[in-house]
Amino acid sequence: MTLQSLPTRLESGVWPPSARWMSADLRVGDVGLAEVAETYGTPLYVLDxxxxxxxxxxxxxxxxxxxxxxxxxxxxxxxxxxxxxxxxxxxxxxxxxxxxxxxxxxxxxxxxxxxxxxxxxxxxxxxxxxxxxxxxxxxxxxxxxxxxxxxxxxxxxxxxxxxxxxxxxxxxxxxxxxxxxxxxxxxxxxxxxxxxxxxxxxxxxxxxxxxxxxxxxxxxxxxxxxxxxxxxxxxxxxxxxxxxxxxxxxxxxxxxxxxxxxxxxxxxxxxxxxxxGRAGVTLYRVLTVTTSPDGHLTVTTDGGLTDCPAVECADRHRAMLIARRSVAPVVPATVLGRHNDPADVVVPAADLPADVHPGDLLAISATGAYHHARASNYHLVPRPPLLAVAGGRARLLIRRETQHDLLSRDCGR
Ligand SMILES: Cc1ncc(COP(=O)(O)O)c(C=O)c1O
Known part of the structure; x- marks a missing residue:
């Protein structure tokens, strides 16, 4: 089923109040999210x-x-x-x-x-x-x-x-x-x-x-x-x-x-x-996209259950394609994580442009509460960094966890 074209206005009450769509990118705290995804990698927690x-x-x-x-x-x-x-x-x-x-x-x-x-x-x-x-x-x-x-x-x-x-x-x-x-x-x-x-x-x-x-x-x-x-x-x-x-x-x-x-x-x-809650946005890179015969998309991302475990905020999670403007029709989509686990659903009922493809960037809304706090190392995946944005500047609050961090706790054979 095809819905109306890509929304240009941000839904109220779910994105940070400073979120603006400008020059084909979503900006929060006057910082472009595509740019910070490039600099700090994905998945990435951004906090306004x-x-x-x-x-x-x-x-x-x-x-x-x-x-x-x-x-x-x-x-x-x-x-x-x-x-x-x-x-x-x-x-x-x-x-x-x-x-x-x-x-x-x-x-x-x-x-x-x-x-x-x-x-x-x-x-x-x-x-x-x-x-x-x-x-x-x-x-x-x-x-x-x-x-x-x-x-x-x-x-x-x-x-x-x-x-x-x-x-x-x-x-x-x-x-x-x-x-x-x-x-x-x-x-x-x-x-x-x-x-x-x-x-x-x-x-x-x-x-x-x-x-x-x-x-x-x-x-x-x-x-x-x-x-x-x-x-x-x-x-x-x-x-x-x-x-x-x-x-x-x-x-x-x-x-x-x-x-x-x-x-x-x-x-x-x-x-x-x-x-x-509303101050937080999580950025993911799209890994795979499959389209079912009725046009429904299943999109997997490079994060998921390990960084997005807060079920009680799920009603405020929206997925938005950022870093490029698409003119493709908007279709229903399910956004999943990278983990081999049936619980690894990031947004069960999203609306995304039909041309979303691997390498695209997605922003997920309302992830400030109980996400970073409850993140885990399931599948031995290192936890994402947390970046504060304000007045056009970005500052790391928590650095990205590394494979070295995980191995350093393992006492070996
Ligand atoms: C005394 C008290 N205040 C506040 C909270 C936090 O709840 P919420 O994050 O839903 O505001 C808790 C959580 O259990 C609590 O025990």
């Missing part, structure tokens, strides 16, 4: 620095200074951590590694929050050594461990679970027991509650329900001050009007807490994907 910084500013404008932390598991390098810190956000770190990279990027340790339902001794020791501001306790045994090992005065949030999410169960009284155990520890400071209700949530209702549930819980924790309530992340970057979201959450918070006659806590959020 201004897009990340703008998202940070939008979150701060909506929620206020001190009330936003970026969740680093979506994408963290020292460079990214530096932008986040410079924009004034705190950082949720889920491991010793994330703490170290955050510190390498200049993050103030007081603004780091260590979270995770299974913290290793190394995670905790790194957090203690760095004097991170806050640790999230997610189970009774976490509280016991923190009481025995954390530095005196350590600020602690309690993770509230529910609906299949990890954390302290509210309904069974476990949370109330956890609060009183924590409040009874002279060395620890109970600061409030933390939750994470899911990913890619496109409407406000789920968050409002969570605030009401937490207000109800706080109403039952008589005599214990809940200073902070972290509503987590999970925001779909597509459908979220941040100012309206923050207004609605604050109103819900005020009403719900007033109803239970308890002081209103400070509302904080910790988005991951919504800060970096």
């Amino acid at each position: 620095e201004a897009a990340v910084r703008d998202r940070c500013r939008a979150y701060l404008a909506a929620f206020g200074a001190g009330n936003v932390a970026y969740t680093g598991k979506a994408l963290l390098t020292a460079g990214v951590a530096n932008w986040i810190a410079a924009e004034g956000l705190g950082l949720y770190a889920g491991s010793a590694g994330e703490i170290r990279v955050a510190l390498a990027g200049g993050t103030n340790p007081a603004r780091i929050v260590l979270y995770g339902s299974a913290k290793t001794p190394e995670d905790l020791n790194t957090a203690y050594g760095a004097r991170v501001g806050t640790i999230v306790a997610e189970s009774m045994s976490d509280i016991t461990r923190l009481a025995a090992t954390a530095p005196r005065g350590q600020r602690v949030l309690l993770r509230v679970g529910g609906d299949g999410t990890a954390g302290l169960a509210a309904g069974t009284g476990e949370l109330a027991a956890a609060v009183s155990r924590l409040a009874g520890q002279p060395g620890l400071r109970f600061a409030g509650l933390d939750c994470s209700i899911g990913h890619d949530i496109g409407h406000f209702r789920r968050y409002e329900q969570e605030i009401r549930r937490l207000a109800d819980l706080c109403g039952r924790l008589r005599g214990v001050a809940v200073e902070q309530l972290n509503l987590g992340g999970g925001h779909s970057d597509h459908d979220f009007a941040l100012d309206a979201f923050a207004d609605r959450m604050r109103t819900t918070l005020r009403c719900a807490f007033a109803q239970h006659d308890v002081p209103i806590p400070r509302l904080t959020v910790s988005p991951g994907r919504a800060v970096v």
Whole structure:
């Protein structure tokens, strides 16, 4: 089936805001993607620095200074951590590694929050050594461990679970027991509650329900001050009007807490994907093209599963032919990776010009979150570099992994 001719306008909400089609090439951060593909090779992750910084500013404008932390598991390098810190956000770190990279990027340790339902001794020791501001306790045994090992005065949030999410169960009284155990520890400071209700949530209702549930819980924790309530992340970057979201959450918070006659806590959020998802683009070189009798194309690329593992962002992935303008009709296509694996699908339902051929360059949208972060060495394929682009300049944040890197970890025969 033939669709209309090649789109000249970029679909809104999926490409970085700075993306422009100019002189037969896609430009991001005023940098030509064909040129960087030539210089740095493919596959290549490209990250629009201004897009990340703008998202940070939008979150701060909506929620206020001190009330936003970026969740680093979506994408963290020292460079990214530096932008986040410079924009004034705190950082949720889920491991010793994330703490170290955050510190390498200049993050103030007081603004780091260590979270995770299974913290290793190394995670905790790194957090203690760095004097991170806050640790999230997610189970009774976490509280016991923190009481025995954390530095005196350590600020602690309690993770509230529910609906299949990890954390302290509210309904069974476990949370109330956890609060009183924590409040009874002279060395620890109970600061409030933390939750994470899911990913890619496109409407406000789920968050409002969570605030009401937490207000109800706080109403039952008589005599214990809940200073902070972290509503987590999970925001779909597509459908979220941040100012309206923050207004609605604050109103819900005020009403719900007033109803239970308890002081209103400070509302904080910790988005991951919504800060970096749309800022990322991945570039691939086409390796093979096969055309089925009905004109459907199957296009393989030089990347795939190892660098594009994030299924939860798949609805925002679009494939675009870059580096040349085609006047061929646009036809349905499936974009695959290079791996011999049925899961190796980059874009299942793309629209590409019928004359796409080996050697062409493709750009895939919305790959900023959970792509670099989850990349693997399946098939012993080295991981791609990550390139920041801004104001017409490109700068490597992470270099390309080499065969030598992989072999150097192999202890030999
Ligand atoms: C407290 C908290 N905030 C935020 C996130 C990140 O979610 P997302 O990247 O969907 O915003 C998580 C992820 O589990 C989380 O635990």
